[in-house]
Amino acid sequence: MFVGRSNLVDLVEQLVLVDGRPPVGQTPEPPVLVIEGYGGTGRSAFLDTQAARWKPHTPTALVNARSAADADVDSLRPLLVAVMQGLSEKVGSYEVKFPRVILAHVAMESPVDGDFDVKRAKDEMKARLVAYRDRDALIGLVGNLVQTVAPPLGDALVDGVVQRIVDRLRRASRLARFSWDDALPWFRHQDNGYDFDEFTALVRLSKQAAKNTSDVRADVDDLLMGAMLADLRESLDRVANRPWNAVVLLDEGDTAAARSFVTALVDRRRRRDVRAPRLPPDPLVLVTTSAGALSQDLPDVDAGHPWLREVLGDLAEADVHDLARARLWPPDLGTRRVADVTYRLTSGHAEATIAVLNALEDDPTLIARVDEVFDRPVTSSRQPLGAHLLDKVATGLGPGDHVADTLATLSAARNRGEATRLAKLLRLDPTLELMTSPSLWPDQALPRFVRYLGLRRLAARTEGHRWTDVFTALRDEAVRRGDVVGGLHHRLALGETAAVAAELAGLLPELGDTEWLHLLDSITATPALARPLGTSKVDDPVHRLLVTGHALADPRLSDRAGLRNRYVIAGNDLRSLAGSSEAFVLRAQHYHKLAGRLD
Numbered sequence: 335m336f337v338g339r340s341n342l343v344d345l346v347e348q349l350v351l352v353d354g355r356p357p358v359g360q361t362p363e364p365p366v367l368v369i370e371g372y373g374g375t376g377r378s379a380f381l382d383t384q385a386a387r388w389k390p391h392t393p394t395a396l397v398n399a400r401s402a403a404d405a406d407v408d409s410l411r412p413l414l415v416a417v418m419q420g421l422s423e424k425v426g427s428y429e430v431k432f433p434r435v436i437l438a439h440v441a442m443e444s445p446v447d448g449d450f451d452v453k454r455a456k457d458e459m460k461a462r463l464v465a466y467r468d469r470d471a472l473i474g475l476v477g478n479l480v481q482t483v484a485p486p487l488g489d490a491l492v493d494g495v496v497q498r499i500v501d502r503l504r505r506a507s508r509l510a511r512f513s514w515d516d517a518l519p520w521f522r523h524q525d526n527g528y529d530f531d532e533f534t535a536l537v538r539l540s541k542q543a544a545k546n547t548s549d550v551r552a553d554v555d556d557l558l559m560g561a562m563l564a565d566l567r568e569s570l571d572r573v574a575n576r577p578w579n580a581v582v583l584l585d586e587g588d589t590a591a592a593r594s595f596v597t598a599l600v601d602r603r604r605r606r607d608v609r610a611p612r613l614p615p616d617p618l619v620l621v622t623t624s625a626g627a628l629s630q631d632l633p634d635v636d637a638g639h640p641w642l643r644e645v646l647g648d649l650a651e652a653d654v655h656d657l658a659r660a661r662l663w664p665p666d667l668g669t670r671r672v673a674d675v676t677y678r679l680t681s682g683h684a685e686a687t688i689a690v691l692n693a694l695e696d697d698p699t700l701i702a703r704v705d706e707v708f709d710r711p712v713t714s715s716r717q718p719l720g721a722h723l724l725d726k727v728a729t730g731l732g733p734g735d736h737v738a739d740t741l742a743t744l745s746a747a748r749n750r751g752e753a754t755r756l757a758k759l760l761r762l763d764p765t766l767e768l769m770t771s772p773s774l775w776p777d778q779a780l781p782r783f784v785r786y787l788g789l790r791r792l793a794a795r796t797e798g799h800r801w802t803d804v805f806t807a808l809r810d811e812a813v814r815r816g817d818v819v820g821g822l823h824h825r826l827a828l829g830e831t832a833a834v835a836a837e838l839a840g841l842l843p844e845l846g847d848t849e850w851l852h853l854l855d856s857i858t859a860t861p862a863l864a865r866p867l868g869t870s871k872v873d874d875p876v877h878r879l880l881v882t883g884h885a886l887a888d889p890r891l892s893d894r895a896g897l898r899n900r901y902v903i904a905g906n907d908l909r910s911l912a913g914s915s916e917a918f919v920l921r922a923q924h925y926h927k928l929a930g931r932l933d
Contacts, residue, residue, distance in 0.1 A: 339380060342369070342644055346384055349619045350392065350578045362615035363603055364579060366596060368587065368632075369623050370773045371646035372784060373726035376684035377623035380646065381583040384621065392578040393430050393570075395420025399584060402483040403591035408548065410555045410595040414562055416483040417582050421566065422499050430569040430580070431502035433517035434561035439479060440466045441536040442543035442554075456533040459540065463518075467511040472500050525560055526609045552594075559598040563616040570617045579617040587622035588730040588767075596622055597631050600640045604633075625730040626771035645773060648682035648781060657691060664698050671894070674931070675704055679889045681783040686723055705890040708790065724787040731774065732765025738791070740764050745788025746804045748823065748859070749779045759807045760799055786861070786889055793863035801864040802828065822857040826884065829865065835877035842876065847917040854883055861888035867896075879907040894932050901929035 348354045349364040371377050378398075385396040395417045403412040414435065421430045446458045466472050477496045503512050521532040521539075539557060542550050566580055584592055599620060606613055622628065632641050649657075651673075658673035672694055680686040693707040694700055700707065708720030715722050721738075728738035740762055747753035750769070757764050774780065780788070793801050805827045812820035826834045834857065842850055858880065867885050872878050882904045891897050905925035912918035 339376070339646070342380065342646070343383075343387075345642075345644065346619075346621060349621075350388060350581055352577055352579060352617070362606075363617075364619045366600060366632075366641040367619075367621045368596075368628055368641055368643050369621065369646050370626055370629070370643060371623070372625055372771070372773045372781065373729050374683055374685035374723050375646045375648065375773075377646055378585050379684065381585050381621065381623065384581070385583055388578070388581045389423070389425070391425065392576075393421040393423070393425055393428050393566075393580040394583070395581070396583045396585075398586055399589040399592035399595075400586040403589065408590035408594045409551050410591055410598055411558065412483050413584070413591050413595045414558055415479045417584075418499070418562065419480055419483070419495055421580055421582070422495070422502070424498070427573055428570070429502060429572075430566065432499070432562065432565040433503050433514070434520050434565050435558065436472070436476065436499075436503065437463075437514055437517045437521075437536075438539060438558055438561050439475065440472075441540045443475060443540075445541045445544045446537050452534070452537075455537045456531075459533050459536050463514050467513065469500060469512070472503070472512065473497065476500055520561065520564055524557065525564055525613055526605060552598075555594055555598045556602060559595075559602050563599075563602065563618065566618055567614060567616050571614070579619045582618060582620045584620060584622040586730065587624040588627040592622065593628055593631050596620065596628060596641075600632055603640060624773075625767070626773050627730065627767050629772075645776075647776070648680075648783065649684055649687060650682060651677050654680075654682055654687055657687065661691065661695055663695075667698050667701065670931075672701065675701055675892045679704055679892065681781065681786075681889075683723075683781070683783040685726070686719075686783060689719055689723075702893040704892040708787075720787055720790050724784075724791060727774075727784055727787065728768075731768045731771055734765075737765060737768055741768060741784075742788040742791035743799050743804055744768075745780060745785045746792060746801075746808060746827070746860075748820065750775045751778070752808065752820070755811060756804070756808060759811060760804070789861065789863050819853060819856050822853075823860065826857050826880075827860050827862060827864075829862070831881060831884075832877065835874065835880045838880060839874070839876040842911070847915040851917055851921060854880070855887075858884040858887045861890065863888075863890075867891060875907045875910050879904060879911070882907070898929045898932035901925045901932070905929065 346367065349367060354364060369377050369380065381396060385394060388394045389396075397413060397416045397420060399413055402416040403409075418432050418435055422432070440462060441459065443462070446455045446462070466475065473496055476499055477492065480492055480496055480499075518532050521535040522528065522530050524530070524535070539554065542554050545551070570576060570580060584595065586592060587596060599618075603616070629643060654677040655670070655673040658669050658676065661669075663669055663672055672691070676687055676690045676694070680690055690704060690707050693710070694704070708723075709718050711717065712719050712722045717725070724742065725738045728741050731737050731741070743760065743762060744753040744756060744764065747756050754769065756762070757769075768774070774784065779785075792799075792804060795801065805824050809821060809824035809828060812824055822834050822837060838854065838857075841853065845853065862884060867888060867890065872881065882900050885891055885900055886897075886904065891900070902925070905922040908918045908922035908925065912922065
């Protein structure tokens with residue numbers, strides 16, 4: 335069941351429709367759709383659902399850039415081969431073929447000789463094209479390409495894919511040899527109005543393909559992207575009255591290869607509008623995922639709408655309730671109770687929500703200690719679920735294995751500004767992507783669940799930057815800056831509960847009622863994961879309210895009786911402190927209402 339993403343589903347459908355309506359229709363081609371979100375928000379799951387939606391109807395390729403290409407190499411070539419493989423699958427009357435792309439790879443097989451003899455180089459290229467008119471030779475070349483991006487398929491399936499790709503190049507089934515006559519002229523103009531000698535262009539390509547500099551790779555990538563788009567346009571133009579465009583679903587869009595692929599497509603389309611405005615638009619819809627780095631490579635989002643940015647945030651509370659209703663729970667365990675506990679813990683983080691619901695379905699007794707789910711190993715990685723999810727959040731936010739650990743340290747900070755100062759205090763070296771990702775720092779603060787995951791790892795440390803070290807540094811910096819709220823928050827995180835309560839009580843007559851409640855919420859926002867949940871066995875109502883409020887802000891608290899008692903205690907203490915304060919009475923009523931839900 336895929337909930338909470340209906341608007342995004344509708345947007346993709348509008349893009350895939352040949353006659354998509356505005357704002358999709360404001361550019362000749364469908365704009366690239368970039369789905370941003372931090373790890374675990376459901377980006378990959380969304381692409382999976384779209385693949386299942388479109389594969390039966392129109393050529394569709396689902397490609398994971400991290401699996402198909404070297405994450406550190408910025409050439410789009412392996413991804414283009416994976417896309418070619420996916421779009422070549424049989425769909426109804428579609429028969430997508432890639433003669434220009436394959437001819438380019440024939441040229442790139444090796445650099446031709448004749449550095450100082452143009453005629454000799456061209457003759458060698460002509461001879462190579464003749465040699466690759468042979469089916470077996472071409473199957474060998476394409477097979478090597480496909481094997482590099484699809485080793486899990488197995489030899490038999492790879493052979494079938496390769497034979498399908500190669501056999502579609504035949505001009506007629508009765509011909510024993512292939513002809514490049516249809517593809518070769520494209521290398522003269524390359525859809526850009528050029529007037530090259532096609533064999534000279536292929537010779538240049540063969541030599542450039544062997545170079546390992548970024549600017550030369552960009553030239554090769556541009557040509558390959560143009561060849562793919564021309565092949566796709568020609569293939570789909572043969573399908574009369576087709577309702578849909580072809581679809582490429584590219585996961586892990588922040589990898590070097592994926593960024594090259596997306597930027598090459600956007601740049602190619604931009605130059606097409608300038609150099610060849612009469613050329614029919616290409617029929618490709620590209621949907622890719624990102625943690626935020628990809629958008630830095632693309633032109634301003636308002637510049638002609640070449641791409642769209644959609645942020646995939648956490649599921650709403652109603653979405654979590656819908657997911658819970660789709661399962662059968664024991665008769666004594668209401669669906670609302672399951673959903674409330676799950677949302678309280680995960681804040682709607684998609685992958686964590688599914689994992690918690692699965693665990694509760696397997697063992698409903700976990701409802702009173704649901705945080706234990708994050709200590710259970712994940713089958714795929716053998717890590718505890720909490721560590722697995724934090725690592726997933728950190729994926730794409732910088733190179734190296736330290737990113738998740740740095741994120742855990744920075745999770746002690748209340749906002750990005752404080753995180754920046756903490757990094758300097760502790761002499762951390764966070765990556766640029768970690769500090770600037772818009773999906774990781776919405777409203778300048780970490781998402782609640784991401785911060786919780788980071789704090790769990792921080793609290794578990796026995797060496798390095800431990801909980802006490804980090805919050806002591808934050809406390810001292812807050813005192814130095816004169817930040818009263820920050821100082822109280824960090825002191826409470828360090829366990830200075832009585833002192834904080836005394837200072838909070840002293841501020842009660844000085845601050846407005848709403849302001850004081852906001853202060854209480856601010857300083858209790860960080861769960862005290864380095865120690866057990868606090869008890870309310872103190873006499874002073876402000877001290878007791880501080881301890882109770884701190885516990886209520888802790889996602890670990892899922893025991894029904896314990897949660898209900900704390901809501902009642904907090905409500906009673908607010909009433910005793912209220913006097914004539916409407917704000918205190920309203921908050922007390924809210925807590926009593928929440929307690930009533932747990933009766």
